[in-house]
Amino acid sequence: MRVAIVAESFLPQVNGVTNSVCRVLDHLAATGHDAMVVAPAPAPPSYAGFPVHPVRSLALPFYRSVTVGLPGMRLSRTLARFKPDVVHLASPALLGAAGMAAARRLGLPAVAVFQTDLAGFARQYGIRGGDPVIWSWLRRVHRHAARTLAPSTPTLRELAGHGIARLSLWGRGVDLDLFHPRHRSEELRRRLAPRGETIVGFAGRLAAEKQPQLLAALADVPGVRLAVVGTGPMERRLRGLLPGAEFFGLRTGPDLARVLASLDVFVHTGSNETFCQAVQEALASGVPVVAPAAGGPLDLVRPGANGLLYAGGDPSALRAAVAALAADPARRARMAGQARESVRGRDWASVCEELVGHYQGVVAGEPASAGDGPGPAGFRRRAAVGSPNARSR
Numbered sequence: 089m090r091v092a093i094v095a096e097s098f099l100p101q102v103n104g105v106t107n108s109v110c111r112v113l114d115h116l117a118a119t120g121h122d123a124m125v126v127a128p129a130p131a132p133p134s135y136a137g138f139p140v141h142p143v144r145s146l147a148l149p150f151y152r153s154v155t156v157g158l159p160g161m162r163l164s165r166t167l168a169r170f171k172p173d174v175v176h177l178a179s180p181a182l183l184g185a186a187g188m189a190a191a192r193r194l195g196l197p198a199v200a201v202f203q204t205d206l207a208g209f210a211r212q213y214g215i216r217g218g219d220p221v222i223w224s225w226l227r228r229v230h231r232h233a234a235r236t237l238a239p240s241t242p243t244l245r246e247l248a249g250h251g252i253a254r255l256s257l258w259g260r261g262v263d264l265d266l267f268h269p270r271h272r273s274e275e276l277r278r279r280l281a282p283r284g285e286t287i288v289g290f291a292g293r294l295a296a297e298k299q300p301q302l303l304a305a306l307a308d309v310p311g312v313r314l315a316v317v318g319t320g321p322m323e324r325r326l327r328g329l330l331p332g333a334e335f336f337g338l339r340t341g342p343d344l345a346r347v348l349a350s351l352d353v354f355v356h357t358g359s360n361e362t363f364c365q366a367v368q369e370a371l372a373s374g375v376p377v378v379a380p381a382a383g384g385p386l387d388l389v390r391p392g393a394n395g396l397l398y399a400g401g402d403p404s405a406l407r408a409a410v411a412a413l414a415a416d417p418a419r420r421a422r423m424a425g426q427a428r429e430s431v432r433g434r435d436w437a438s439v440c441e442e443l444v445g446h447y448q449g450v451v452a453g454e455p456a457s458a459g460d461g462p463g464p465a466g467f468r469r470r471a472a473v474g475s476p477n478a479r480s481r
Contacts, residue, residue, distance in 0.1 A: 089444070095179075126142075130145075184200070237258035268372065381400060
């Protein structure tokens with residue numbers, strides 16, 4: 089197939105959207121498909137042997153390290169020259185809306201991959217009352233998609249509730265070789281916990297949408313040492329809130345895998361995750377997870393089996409869950425034993441083949457469904473949510 093990917097975010101930005109797009113491109117290259125990418129500048133000239141076409145971009149005034157692509161007629165010309173079979177819109181918002189319009193003009197089917205909770209993002213940055221406007225815009229963007237892919241069942245239900253039609257479930261993969269318990273480092277553990285403390289870690293952007301300030305509730309839990317991986321605009325504030333924590337900065341690849349595998353408990357704080365890849369990577373590393381009972385973690389965390397869920401945004405509930413695990417090594421060990429098993433079968437090759445199946449489905453005019461392949465607990469098979477001819481509100 090010939091696949092044109094219009095990505096709302098791409099390298100050098102490091103985030104969930106970029107990671108997913110790169111994994112899809114790796115798979116398309118490995119399996120003999122052809123692809124191209126349109127993404128905000130600055131961007132590399134190519135990736136996985138495929139050309140990358142940058143468009144003008146603008147940094148967000150409240151988060152300068154995040155840029156958004158500005159649409160223009162160049163996008164339509166680029167797609168027309170490539171002659172794709174399908175257009176993949178990665179987390180469409182502004183640039184993705186232009187990609188959808190271009191696909192319509194060219195008569196191309198589009199698969200919209202929903203990934204960012206824009207309404208939740210806006211609320212975390214103090215924008216109140218914006219939900220109706222944001223969801224109206226998202227309905228406008230998605231109403232012409234041949235298929236919209238949701239990363240988790242809670243997100244799928246939310247999208248359906250907001251009038252977005254032709255929905256299917258498509259989760260995210262995890263590198264089961266990179267993220268593995270064998271990468272646990274006893275040397276690192278001795279450095280972090282010289283007195284045998286329970287090592288509790290967080291990994292993610294240190295920004296408002298991830299709510300990392302909730303980690304302050306763990307600063308003085310007896311017998312706990314905090315480890316924080318990531319960078320962002322809240323880093324200075326967090327260093328003040330967590331004077332006893334180890335801050336690793338940005339870690340990727342084997343460095344990130346070593347830190348995750350060396351934890352005793354992984355904690356996530358954000359309540360607006362549509363999937364939450366960090367949780368899945370921790371589970372693959374054999375680490376029990378404490379996460380909010382909201383969004384993507386509901387599909388990934390099995391309470392009492394591979395981790396615990398707590399009321400999102402409630403620091404006392406987060407503290408209670410972590411304290412309970414810190415005080416019970418045997419329970420942690422049981423959960424660690426089930427953590428990796430809970431994500432088995434979610435390797436990127438399998439997940440990307442599901443995506444290619446969605447591409448083929450929209451090209452063939454097949455109806456959308458909420459089913460997916462093998463996935464975490466809670467994922468459903470073949471539950472119809474829309475049809476190619478359904479209209480969104």
